[in-house]
């Protein structure tokens with residue numbers, strides 16, 4: 001038999017086997033976890049005497065369990081989006097300053113500090129929030145309530161330091177470094193050639209950034225923001241310390257209302273009955289689905305303008 | 314309006330490294346001036362001093378004087394941004410904005426100069442693309458990304474983008490070196506046409522190209538390894554290629570070195 005010049009090379013077999021095996025193993029583990037969680041959640045959902053998706057109250061440990069995800073999911077989404085709205089513009093500004101404005105030495109130091117901040121455990125931010133931010137927020141909250149009280153978000157007869165807003169601020173500070181760090185990396189990768197193209201047309205530095213750097217970095221910044229959003233939604237301990245832990249749907253972020261799925265799990269899992277644990281696991285699955293949906297939306301946004309992404313250049 | 318450039322005793326540095334030294338020359342309006350010389354002799358560096366693009370590189374600086382008609386480009390009160398709006402540039406590798414459509418690429422410079430109406434932009438984009446001999450190829454896909462064009466088309470798109478803002482001078486740094494022969498010819502035709510309206514300076518590695526497209530040619534050379542590049546001689550292109558004054562020029566154009 002003639003030996004083919006395109007023979008599969010030796011050693012590829014075991015490698016193929018190892019990578020395929022690892023992939024299958026990973027999928028199997030994930031499936032096992034999912035099955036386990038669903039199995040735990042189902043009896044609780046069956047014992048529920050209210051509607052899980054629309055009920056606000058969370059009393060799964062009672063002899064007649066009543067619980068629903070509505071208030072918790074609302075709090076998760078609202079606090080995370082507020083955090084994102086606060087963090088992203090600042091993160092982009094910081095990233096641009098480091099990548100395109102700061103002198104090289106300062107940029108190096110700042111970049112390092114941001115990386116450090118991104119690595120700080122979230123409980124540290126939570127404790128800082130409790131000790132410093134809750135008392136501190138009284139002032140700015142009163143200001144917002146007095147002058148912007150006509151906006152439903154800031155409405156209310158009284159303001160509290162331990163509020164949805166304070167939790168969102170802690171989340172924003174927590175996710176800011178990671179968004180800034182990734183954005184900086186992305187901005188640094190903007191092609192010099194394209195930056196020079198705009199400068200040679202007579203663009204100022206800011207115009208150059210708008211023409212060449214931001215459009216190029218857009219998908220990366222969106223991905224960074226989604227990563228930050230995911231962290232904010234899943235954040236547990238930092239906000240468990242700060243949320244008022246009520247079960248109301250309240251758009252007024254300065255009021256003494258606010259909670260999130262993750263915070264509620266952290267606060268409640270210890271004393272939960274088996275039904276209570278199942279209920280919390282069900283809420284965790286909802287959090288997972290919300291995160292998944294948000295990520296898919298982000299991918300759609302990125303894919304929509306792929307043609308113009310610069311990937312081809 | 315095409316303008317004359319007068320350079321006197323110009324040095325350019327990268328940090329402490331002096332890349333070019335003592336360059337003095339006059340570039341005539343409504344003509345094509347070619348820069349030739351071996352790699353690394355500072356042709357690109359010199360070209361970039363003419364629109365103050367040299368100084369965007371960290372640590373890079375310039376000494377000497379460049380007059381564009383009666384305006385000193387390196388005067389303290391001159392904003393480099395406004396210099397670059399008057400002196401356009403085309404780069405060695407085509408660099409259309411990848412995130413913009415063909416239309417927006419050509420209109421990019423116009424929008425920098427302030428608000429312009431949509432119809433005004435449409436008019437200028439069309440004339441610029443026509444002047445760049447690209448209109449017929451792209452008129453049906455103006456909203457498609459510029460990065461989808463062929464290399465030669467991209468380079469003509471970059472030329473259209475540069476001339477859309479009606480500069481006085483057009484600088485081209487080896488605009489054909491990344492292109493195939495057909496696209497190269499298309500660009501050379503375009504240069505011959507554009508010289509009626511602009512002062513054109515073109516760096517080229519290709520001696521035949523210099524001979525074909527330019528009216529005057531400047532030959533640059535290095536005195537030695539690590540030495541700054543210098544202008545050896547500058548004259549009518551026909552004279553440089555048939556009867557140069559300097560021995561080094563003759564050696565270079567006959568292919569004896571470089």
Ligand SMILES: Nc1ncnc2c1ncn2[C@@H]1O[C@H](COP(=O)(O)OP(=O)(O)O)[C@@H](O)[C@H]1O
Pocket residue numbers: 327330332350351352353354355356357358359370
């Ligand atoms: N960005 C840069 N930083 C430092 N030195 C540079 C840079 N660009 C060019 N040089 C140096 O300047 C000299 C002239 O280069 P260049 O102008 O690119 O020559 P040419 O275009 O004639 O090939 C070379 O010695 C080169 O190494």
Ligand SMILES: [Mg+2]
Pocket residue numbers: 356357358
């Ligand atoms: Mg060069």
